[in-house]
Amino acid sequence: MHADIRSLMLPHLVEAEAYAAIDPPEVLAREAGIPEDQVIKLDGNENLYGPSPKVKEALAAYKSYHIYPDPQQRKVRQALAGYIGSSPDRIAAGVGSDELIDLLLRLFVGPGDAVIQCVPTFAMYATFTQLVGGRLVSVPRTETFDVDVQAVRQAAKSGAKVIFLTSPNNPTGNLVSEEVVRQLLELGAVVIVDEAYSEFAGQSVSSLAPQYSNLVVLRTFSKWAGLAGLRIGYGVMDPAIAERLLVIKPPYNITVASEVALLASLEDKALLLSRVANIVQERDWLFAQLQRMPNLTPIPSSANFILCRLSQTKAQRVYKELARKGIFVRYYDNPLLRDYIRASVGLRRHNQALVTALHNILSEGAI
Ligand SMILES: Cc1ncc(COP(=O)(O)O)c(C=O)c1O
The missing domain is CATH 3.40.640.10 (Type I PLP-dependent aspartate aminotransferase-like (Major domain))
Structure with missing residues (x-):
């Protein structure tokens, strides 16, 4: 037996910080108090079409x-x-x-x-x-x-x-x-x-x-x-x-x-690449919607997600409000990204739900 097993570990690994990984849908559902099938998961840049x-x-x-x-x-x-x-x-x-x-x-x-x-x-x-x-x-x-x-x-x-x-x-x-x-x-x-x-x-x-x-x-x-x-x-x-x-x-x-x-x-491949083309179209639709939001600036993206800057350090509160509604985006607790949230591009129904929720949160003074 060893009194402090950590003293046997390599010092640089004892001090290592964990990657801030995203939680699976069942954990998100429990947090939001909603059924798992109502979770809108836009936090991991996953492909919401699923596999071929x-x-x-x-x-x-x-x-x-x-x-x-x-x-x-x-x-x-x-x-x-x-x-x-x-x-x-x-x-x-x-x-x-x-x-x-x-x-x-x-x-x-x-x-x-x-x-x-x-x-x-x-x-x-x-x-x-x-x-x-x-x-x-x-x-x-x-x-x-x-x-x-x-x-x-x-x-x-x-x-x-x-x-x-x-x-x-x-x-x-x-x-x-x-x-x-x-x-x-x-x-x-x-x-x-x-x-x-x-x-x-x-x-x-x-x-x-x-x-x-x-x-x-x-x-x-x-x-x-x-x-x-x-x-x-x-x-x-x-x-x-x-x-x-x-x-x-x-x-x-x-x-x-x-x-x-x-x-x-x-x-x-042909089917999967046609879905990629749809996601790109959706990204451009979502970008245009986000551009119209008050206090929010979307950053142009070539990927399947959009980073958004929120004025007046509201990012964390917006992230929490979205989560309460069952919409999960990425928020970074890091000085460079404190004013940002990142939303993955989903299918139209997910993107529409995000737009509606953001619109309500930002225009109706919910925060
Ligand atoms: C830039 C970048 N590289 C690599 C990865 C990891 O991808 P994989 O699922 O293949 O490990 C990600 C996942 O989000 C990513 O954003």
């Missing part, structure tokens, strides 16, 4: 759940190479793109090594950097939330190992241009371009991978393909990086269920 119907059929028909998945991910990497226009040796798949962020940091970053992120951005880069004992360097974005290239250059001078770029960025929704990606690749650090929302933007830098051995492009099936719950992401990169990721990953990381779902999704 072919996924459900394929999962039901699959016969070999008792056999381990292929540790070399052969079928998956072949299919992904066809989808993204690359070759299988440049591809590695993970349990969501989250796992690839983790594995890449483990591959490249040791204690004290610098990792650059451009804030505000996806919080998982910080979470996983602290797990490897890396030194996180947060470079603020410009007023328009663009990457401050000069400031990143300056920060990289003392020898950064990894630079995260996110395109479209979460939570701001804006893209990083190919020109900026190229400029930062020239610095020599590993540049991870996280394209989780790429299908909604119709833009990708994955075709640059053969030109730059230090470029890794991350993609996921969580957003465009509606498979967030099955956890499957992938990266396109130099074959030497992909080969190492396949060695250091847990051997059976992606499950056969996610493998089956991925292959069925790619077979139904």
Whole structure:
């Protein structure tokens, strides 16, 4: 027996902060005191169309759940190479793109090594950097939330190992241009371009991978393909990086269920991409509605969510009022985003409910 078991833990992990993850619908329903089927969940940038119907059929028909998945991910990497226009040796798949962020940091970053992120951005880069004992360097974005290239250059001078770029960025929704990606690749650090929302933007830098051995492009099936719950992401990169990721990953990381779902999704790509087009149309409709709201400014987005600035530090109260009505958006308890909420784009009925609720909250002085 040990008096203080924490004293045996690694100090940097005892101090590590948890990623502020989102709660599942049943917890949200309990909080709001409503039935689960009345929850409008716009807090996780999930795809409210759900998966392709072919996924459900394929999962039901699959016969070999008792056999381990292929540790070399052969079928998956072949299919992904066809989808993204690359070759299988440049591809590695993970349990969501989250796992690839983790594995890449483990591959490249040791204690004290610098990792650059451009804030505000996806919080998982910080979470996983602290797990490897890396030194996180947060470079603020410009007023328009663009990457401050000069400031990143300056920060990289003392020898950064990894630079995260996110395109479209979460939570701001804006893209990083190919020109900026190229400029930062020239610095020599590993540049991870996280394209989780790429299908909604119709833009990708994955075709640059053969030109730059230090470029890794991350993609996921969580957003465009509606498979967030099955956890499957992938990266396109130099074959030497992909080969190492396949060695250091847990051997059976992606499950056969996610493998089956991925292959069925790619077979139904046309349907899924038509849903993406609908979500993009909905995003533009929602943006126009939000622009008319008093005390609220939506930020233009190339993804499936919209960040909204609320004047007079009302963001947290608006978030709470929406939650009371069963509409869950994302609020960040962080100085850079204190005046903002982020709403995912759902189907028209969800978006309409959000617009009506926001309108009532903001115009009728409910707060
Ligand atoms: C920018 C960004 N990258 C990665 C992820 C993680 O995606 P996955 O579900 O593939 O782990 C998210 C999820 O919200 C995200 O916003």
